[in-house]
Amino acid sequence: MTRRSIEEIKARADELADAFENYDPKPGDQDAPVPPVLAVKLAAWRRDTAEQELAEAVLSAREQRMSWREVGEAIGTSGEAARQRYGASA
Structure with missing residues (x-):
């Protein structure tokens, strides 16, 4: 590994900052694979x-004052399951 000087590191940081600030998205960039x-x-x-x-x-x-049954129905589970999952915090 080659050691770089502080000046080289700063220059590279400036290059990256300029590239970031001047980035102009191209059509399709938002669909780039992650x-x-x-x-x-x-x-x-x-x-x-x-x-x-x-x-x-x-x-x-x-x-x-929403019941556990209503909460369960709203999230697609039973009231008892909702109470068990969220009851400690409610």
Whole structure:
């Protein structure tokens, strides 16, 4: 591995910053394939975000006196399953 000087590192950082700032998307760029590991990480992040949003919505629904049966129906499960999954936080 070749050691680089601070000046070389700064120059490369400037090149990358310029490329980022001047990036002009081309037609089809939004459809570019995502590396598999990145796709998995992105899907996991989305799932975690959705689960947090759902838990907050269930808590809010329970605070407004929505029954576990109604909560379960809203999320496609039984009221008991909803209570077991979200009851500790509600």
